[in-house]
Amino acid sequence: MALIPKETVDQIMHAADIVEVVGDYVQLKRKGQNLWAPCPFHNEKSPSFSVTPSKGFFKCFGCGKSGDSVRFIMEIEGSSYPEALKHLARKYGIEIKEEEKTPQQQLEQNERDSQFIVSDWAKNHYHQRLLNTEEGMGIGYGYLKERGLNLSTIQIFELGYSLDAWDDLLKAATAAGYQQKYLEKTGLVVKREDDQGHDTGRRYDRFRGRVMFPIHNISGRVVGFGARTLKRDDKMAKYLNSPESDIYHKSDVLYGLFQARQAIRTEEVCYLVEGYLDVLSLYQGGIKNVVASSGTSLTEGQIRLIKRYSDNVTVLYDGDAAGIKASLRGTDLLLEGGLNVRVVLFPDGDDPDSYIRKVGDKRFSDYIENQSQDFITFKTTLVAREASGDPVKKAEAIRDVLHSIAKVPDAIKRQVFLQQTAQVFGIDEQVLITEYNKVVQSKPAPRPEQGNAARPQGQGQQSGRPAAQPPRPMSAEDEELALMYGADPSELQSAPAGQTDEDFGEFDVVPDVLQTCEREVLRLLVLYAAREISEEVSVAAYLVGQYGETPFETPLYAEVWTMCYQELMAGRFPEVRNLVQTDRSEVRTLITDLATERYELSPNWRTKEIYVFNEVDLPQQACDNAILRLNKCQVQRKLDKVMDRLRQPGLDEAEMFGLLGEVKTLKQLDNELGAMLGTVIGRGS
Incomplete structure (x- = not known):
């Protein structure tokens, strides 16, 4: 590109x-x-x-x-x-002159553009044939009307009809000046070959006498077609789809997503069906957040498409046992893709299209709301019923369900599903957890960001740390030293036997108070970087001068601080409109949070002469307060770590003296910072 x-x-x-x-x-x-x-x-x-x-x-x-x-x-x-x-x-009428492509890149782009153009022309051709020919109106439109579709739905989805003739599209396209090779590359026209596979020179339309369903990509461009025959001929495929091409890859397309994408966002759920008519009938019935896999097995590419718009998907299964079992694997892929999956099963013999036409829009909506259940519960009930009375099948069914549970990203949900599965199959929960762990261990190791999420905390499992034991009392000598240096002996009880430096090491999570203080300093930098504190001293220069390049322990805050620091070092003030131009959603969200006030001060407060501190008018005071609070928090954090070290057994006298000296210095600094803030928060005094 x-x-x-x-x-x-x-x-x-x-x-x-x-x-x-x-x-x-x-x-x-x-x-x-x-x-x-x-x-x-x-x-x-x-x-x-x-x-x-x-x-x-x-x-x-x-x-x-x-x-x-x-x-x-x-x-x-x-x-x-x-x-x-x-x-x-x-x-905005801006001409984009893309950087020069190589001859090969230009050729590939021209080929793709030509295929898009001819596909769009074919869509219009079929649509006109449906509405403006006797055959199209009598057969194609008649069929769609019989299936309950109105003209508005037909036009929204740009449905069409291919005349029952060998070369209607070929002749029209040639007359319109379209090259035959692009008709062939998109699969609209097929070349005839002899028995030895040699080209005979003859060409004919792929789609003849069929209702046409244009398939759009996410940008709304036509990439292929689905076509349904209206003839009763067992030798002819009921549905015929465009072949794979440079612009059409079945595994990366969902029918109806272009029309449904906004509704999926708004409703925060995507309904997944199988066929074109399922989508059309539900969309017309007011359920616009619906897409179809078009009769193909669900793929990872299609799952990624759904996830771009919602984390929630509800699969609408036809009431056909064989079809349901064939679809279970695809639903497992949805779980593996991190989606929250629910299922609705229709009565035997019905599919979403037939059922909504049978009961009407309101009752259909009520049905899918009331009958919706999570996928694991649905699958567990289904396979348990099929395996009833057969111990071997029951064991296989349990393992099958466990493989699905292992794909659920949320640990709490996994635990609930394991409990439910144990109840449905009448098996001890601990036995089930043991078997589940075998399933997990047989799988590839999780990616680093997943950590140990795949392993549920079963009954009887222990955390990594030893059980808490009562602290050992300090010696009289240690108590005397503690008092000499201003420390509270009750805070310095020796650690329980068996605990090591690891148990009192670095905090696993940055404490909330420290995060709050770091966030406030970062907020002032993002919001007021260019504002002057004094002549030739900006807020950005003032804060960076205090802290330098890496002042924060919270990784996300440190990342944004570094972005601002780099802008300042490059001679530019960090601006929100530039900082948010990043692919990192966490960074983008943080910056907009920092720069956005959820509530604004009412002008009535000013008319009533009620004074409220305004950081815009007093930026140095705001910065000084934020700096002092962060410094105080950092001192207290260091003090906590020194105190943790003092609680450990086996310290020699020199080490004890050194640590108590640190305690005294840090407490004195803590009190000084508290006084500067106008507070009295002397710890241990």
């Missing part, structure tokens, strides 16, 4: 007004300095979606999504970063 020059990206970013960009999709209302609206990414009644014009970013306090104009287009349209930039370039 050719790169968009940085100068052009900068031009797009400068032109893209966040209010105008977001305003194309939601109705914003001003309240204070920000603009607000119900979030377009999840369903809510009270607006929690905020746009800050001065800093050029959006932030939802409900679902947490945030970013700049480009990120908004990426989220709302489901597009890539280059696609979002091109979208904004078109909106």
